[in-house]
Amino acid sequence: MAAQNIQGRVIAAHGRHYLVQTDTAKLQCVTRGKKSDVAVGDLVDLQLTSANQGVIEAITERKTLLYRSDQYKSKLLAANVTQLFIVVATEPGFSDDLVSRSLVAAEAAGVSVHIILNKIDVVASLEKTRKRVAFYGGLGYPVHEVSATMQPEATVAALLPLLTGQSTILIGQSGMGKSSIINLIVPDADIAVREISAALDTGKHTTTFTRLYAIDTQTMIIDSPGFQEFGLYHLTEGMLERAFPEFEAYLGKCKFYNCHHSNEPECAIRTAVASCDIAPMRHALYLQLLHESSQKLY
Numbered sequence: 001m002a003a004q005n006i007q008g009r010v011i012a013a014h015g016r017h018y019l020v021q022t023d024t025a026k027l028q029c030v031t032r033g034k035k036s037d038v039a040v041g042d043l044v045d046l047q048l049t050s051a052n053q054g055v056i057e058a059i060t061e062r063k064t065l066l067y068r069s070d071q072y073k074s075k076l077l078a079a080n081v082t083q084l085f086i087v088v089a090t091e092p093g094f095s096d097d098l099v100s101r102s103l104v105a106a107e108a109a110g111v112s113v114h115i116i117l118n119k120i121d122v123v124a125s126l127e128k129t130r131k132r133v134a135f136y137g138g139l140g141y142p143v144h145e146v147s148a149t150m151q152p153e154a155t156v157a158a159l160l161p162l163l164t165g166q167s168t169i170l171i172g173q174s175g176m177g178k179s180s181i182i183n184l185i186v187p188d189a190d191i192a193v194r195e196i197s198a199a200l201d202t203g204k205h206t207t208t209f210t211r212l213y214a215i216d217t218q219t220m221i222i223d224s225p226g227f228q229e230f231g232l233y234h235l236t237e238g239m240l241e242r243a244f245p246e247f248e249a250y251l252g253k254c255k256f257y258n259c260h261h262s263n264e265p266e267c268a269i270r271t272a273v274a275s276c277d278i279a280p281m282r283h284a285l286y287l288q289l290l291h292e293s294s295q296k297l298y
């Protein structure tokens with residue numbers, strides 16, 4: 001069989017195995033050599049090696065790239081997404097640290113954010129949760145309230161217009177209702193996941209990999225596994241201070257042009273923290289992320 005070059009989109013990744021959707025088929029693909037820098041959402045050039053297998057030859061230039069990282073390495077989350085949905089819920093409780101880290105990752109990648117507050121039917125914890133989520137609304141991130149299980153039609157009606165024409169990744173801690181929301185928007189998601197895990201031979205670990213569902217040629221939804229940590233060791237100091245939108249009005253107004261906003265005198269950011277114009281919680285996270293980025297070993 002003569003070698004044939006074709007294009008496709010990576011719809012799932014498991015270790016160094018990738019599932020690539022072309023115009024006509026889903027292909028099991030590997031990369032050449034030890035390269036593993038392919039992400040779900042990537043548009044790739046590949047060479048067909050059999051009817052349903054291929055080798056990824058090149059990655060088309062990415063519009064965006066979201067990733068997490070720890071001290072030792074970075075982990076690609078998704079490529080070419082245009083927006084991030086952060087799913088939180090009335091219960092179980094969500095972590096402000098993880099929400100803010102997700103926001104920082106999105107800002108650094110140039111990806112817009114919507115916060116989805118799910119399970120608003122749980123009235124006992126609704127008001128308290130609303131207040132916590134309103135804080136992020138105040139920073140400029142749109143908040144949408146839904147109840148995936150109790151008001152499925154209203155949930156679809158609220159979210160579908162936001163999703164149309166976009167490539168959206170949903171992230172959230174385990175139990176927030178991410179799968180419930182995906183199943184409403186992508187009715188055959190379960191079948192697709194079974195297909196993908198069979199193709200990638202992931203066995204039982206069906207929820208431990210990121211996968212992309214194409215609703216139409218312009219609309220894509222990416223589901224990612226629930227997470228407990230969100231390391232951002234790869235972000236530089238300059239990227240970090242610009243990833244906090246509420247810092248913007250104060251940047252450049254510190255006494256020292258290279259101020260770290262940590263313990264320098266006459267720091268405009270710290271002054272704003274003291275008067276609560278910047279939330280102490282967010283400044284503390286900024287300092288923590290600055291510390292993490294100085295620990296990076298790669």
Ligand SMILES: Nc1nc2c(ncn2[C@@H]2O[C@H](COP(=O)(O)OP(=O)(O)OP(=O)(O)O)[C@@H](O)[C@H]2O)c(=O)[nH]1
Nearest residue numbers: 118119147148149150174175176177178179180226
């Ligand atoms: N009361 C209520 N329960 C919900 C709602 N949405 C989801 N749940 C329930 O919350 C639990 C977790 O939902 P999932 O959709 O599995 O959550 P997930 O975020 O995908 O969690 P992982 O799969 O662990 O990542 C399930 O028991 C759902 O039935 C909602 O709007 N209201």
Ligand SMILES: [Zn+2]
Nearest residue numbers: 254259261267
């Ligand atoms: Zn400063």
